[in-house]
Amino acid sequence: MSLESHLAAFDPVTDPDQAERYLTDWPRDAHGRARAILRPRNVEEVAAIVRLCAAEGIPVVPQGGHTGLVEGAVPSGEGREVIVSLERLNRIRDVDAINFSMTVEAGCILANLHAVAAGHDRLFPLSLGAQGSCQIGGNIATNAGGINVLRYGMTRNLVLGVEVVLPDGRIWNGLRKLHKNNTGYDLKQLFIGSEGTLGIVTAVSLRLFPKPTQVETAFLAVESPAAAVELYGLARRDLSDLLSAFEIIPRFGLELAQEATPDLRDPLTTSASHYVLMEASASGLVDLATLMQLFLEGAMEAGHVLDGTIAANTAQARLLWRFREDLVEGQAKRGRHLRTDVSVPISSIADFLARTDAALAAAEPNAIPVAYGHVGDGNIHYNVLPPPDMAEADKPAFLKRCEKAIYACLAEFGGSISAEHGIGRAKLSSYLKGLSPVEKALTEGVKRQFDPEGIMSPGRLFEA
Structure with missing residues (x-):
């Protein structure tokens, strides 16, 4: 009996239209082919699939919700890999x-x-x-x-x-x-x-x-990334370590969010180069509203904040978060662009942004940067949009040059090329270049111990 006959027991996707979403990543920048797309119902079926593939030396790629950004779950173009979708293991x-x-x-x-x-x-x-x-x-x-x-x-x-x-x-x-x-x-x-x-x-x-019983959300205008980082340090101290989110957004990020969602209106009357979206949460007897109010009053009196607002209710808080979420959609509406997911020490965020802005402007003057992210863990999404009139055929090489300039600056600060998105296939070359000989030997040793035949997700983290 052929391998395909055995695999037919695991609810394969055979309709080409239905299969498309398993073969394409979320940004739709990458597309592959698969030998089979299987949807097991439990761990025993997953194990049976892997045993069958291991016996035949067939590579296996697990797949989740298709929201990755580094081509990790997208099959290669060779058509050899078996996709194991875990969507039915949902108990x-x-x-x-x-x-x-x-x-x-x-x-x-x-x-x-x-x-x-x-x-x-x-x-x-x-x-x-x-x-x-x-x-x-x-x-x-x-x-x-x-x-x-x-x-x-x-x-x-x-x-x-x-x-x-x-x-x-x-x-x-x-x-x-x-x-x-x-x-x-x-x-x-x-x-x-x-x-x-x-x-x-x-x-x-x-x-x-x-579960938090109190949540306070504030949207603040600051004069620079350096001011945002300084404000973060004060917030960690003055909010009794109740801070749960602290995001930095450039003015251009707000404009991108409004492009994606035209009914969004500026939450502040003061226009600034950067904004901070911060949130604190607590349960129990803490008077979080007063704590947040006193913190912001002090920050404004000291000149750390130019303007700001605190959400009066959950609906207003949700509206403020739309700016952070919808700027991602605004970038997507501009078409193909560079997404990076870098991190540096929190104390280096402002210097990294200034250095990278200058380096990118020198290398690619037409590049349109949009840098935003999580101040509290040093994770900055330094993304780049190509100029609007650039031909589609020219964008991949252009964006690759922009990425090279960004990564060169990142190396100066001892940063990471992946803070949370992973490596996948998209960042494999850059990742391998950054490994020391000792790191490379250790990681390859772990891979050989668990997967000596190299059938699990080949070409991700390791060369196929």
């Missing part, structure tokens, strides 16, 4: 409110997990722009970040245990719910951020937190 296996944990399958959509946690008066704090469609398995595979990293940490800080199908088809049940476990190597951490190269995460035990 909530357990919620333990007393233990502040829940165990869920990899195909669960992130926004649904927020709702489940809230239903038990708990918070799962991972928050991303794509949370309405991204899946927790993909979040685990890329070690996703988002807006709440400064308070709750990256995805790896939110994971208590994992269930994984290994490259030979064995199932490792590491779904422990212990908040403290100091017995030997922490194997789960190897799979978090591994981008499917060491195995397929099929379920995860997650850490929950108290």
